[in-house]
Amino acid sequence: MKKIFILLILVLLIPAPWVLADEIEEQIKNLDLKEIDDFIREFNREYGNFFPLSDFEDMVRSLRENRNIDFKSLFGGILRYVFREISANYKLLVKLITLSLICAVLKNLHHGFEKDNIGRMAHSVVLFVLIIIALQSFTIALETGKGAINRMVSxxxxxxxTVFTLLAAVGGVASVRVFSPLIFIGITAASTWIKDIILPVIFFISVLSLVNNITDSFHVSQLTHLLRQLCVFLMGLFLSVFLGVMVIQGATAATVDGITIRTAKFASKNFVPIVGGIFSDALDAVVGYSLILKNAVGLIGLLILFLITLFPVVKILSIIFIYRLSAAIIQPVGENTIVKCLNDIGNSLTLIFISVASVAMMFFIAIAIVLVSGNLSMVLR
Incomplete structure (x- = not known):
């Protein structure tokens, strides 16, 4: 009788892998991925010519089936986008160099005559036109940065x-309670802090830098230097505090989850003989599959977040390159005022790049901490 009972249990357990595999497929289909797929479609409309993405469910399934990501196609798409942006900003380079040469010629003309008011006025007009063009391209970079942050937040x-649902499915209830408010508070705070405070301050810095360079009576170079340092310090402080709280709270919550599940498994095995052990082992198998799905969803999410950040950052970097190249070409002509203006605009654009990269890094590390927390609770159990 005992042998028959053991044989019956073995027969019941044999189809378990297929049942669990079907269960995980059903779990994927039951996930609410509509908002993510809408986001992917929007990404494909804008950047699909460079690296198109399939829908989220297909990407998760591809990762589970160990199908490799086409990195060659990804790098090729990035290079095509880089060349497109540099080509698009080629006109900006020509305008900056042409106006700078005109400024240099006019400056030499009115220096050659003591009372050449017309030459001095023409030089000032051309200089102001160049500054307006510089501010227009700076505004484009600023809006690109804001758009990138908005897309990352969305x-x-x-x-x-979706990640929190799967984290709860693997027993990370305490982790969900801790991370859910932290993540959404951090998202709101980061978007408000960077978009509504840091980026406007960066624009103000760029205007002050231009005014400082074109006038002899109004000097604010130390103020702009102080504001730049303050922006970098505040971004670093916000990033450090947020991620520090995430790590400490996440480790604590993962420990609580691990101990809770371990206690429940011990109780079921010892207080419910035979059936409790079978139930505990089956639960481990289901949780293991859910953990794989959670990690797959998280990794695909990190890849998409990387691509969301990458293309706007490349656009900003291409504009920075144009300004640096313009300053390098113009410097031999001897128009130091314009060279300083272009360098200061390049420095302000670099601050925009740092702002966008900081938000991306914060979100990237935060998602990674959530994923690691779920894995840590599994280890502790």
């Missing part, structure tokens, strides 16, 4: 409910 808000 994507993380769409992704995290």
């Amino acid at each position: 994507f993380v808000q769409a992704l995290m409910p």
Whole structure:
């Protein structure tokens, strides 16, 4: 009788892998991925010519089936986008160099005559036109940075409910309670802090830098230097505090989850003989599959977040390159005022790049901490 009972249990357990595999497929289909897929379609409309993405469910399934990401196509798309942006900004380079040469000629003309008011006025007009063009391109970079931050925030808000659902499915209830408010408070704070405070301050810095360079009576170079340092310090402080709280709270929550599940497994095995052990082992298998799915969803989410950040950052870097190249070409002509203006604009654009990269890094590390927390609770159990 005992042998028959053991044989019956073995027969019941044999189809378990297929049942669990079907269960995980069903779990994928039951996930609410509409917002994420809408986001992917929007990404494909803008950047699909360079690196198109399939829908989220297909990407998760590809990762589970160990199908490799086409990195060759990814790098090729990035290079094509870089060349497109540099080509698009070629006209800006020509305008900056042409106006700088005109400024240099006019400056030499009115220096050659003591009372050449017309030459001095023409030089000032051309200089102001050049500054307006510089501010227009700077505004484009600023709007690109704001748009990138908005897209990152929208994507993380769409992704995290799915990740939290799967984290709870693997027993990370305490982790969900800790991370859910932290992530969404951090998202709101980061978007408000960077978009509404840091980026306007950067624009103000660029205007002050231009005014400082074109006038002899109004000097604010130390103020602009102080504001630049303050922006970098505040971004670093916000990033450090947020991620520090995430790490400490996440480690604590993962420990609580691990101990809780371990206690429940011990109780079921010892207080419910035979059936409790079978139930505990089956639960481990289901949780293991859910953990794989959670990690797959998280990794695909990190890849999409990387691509969301990459293309706007490349656009900003291409504009920075144009300004640096213009300053290098113009410097031999001897128009130091314009060279300083272009360098200061390049420095302000670099601050925009740092701002966008900081937000991306914060979200990237935060998602990674959530994923690691779920894995840590599994280890501790």
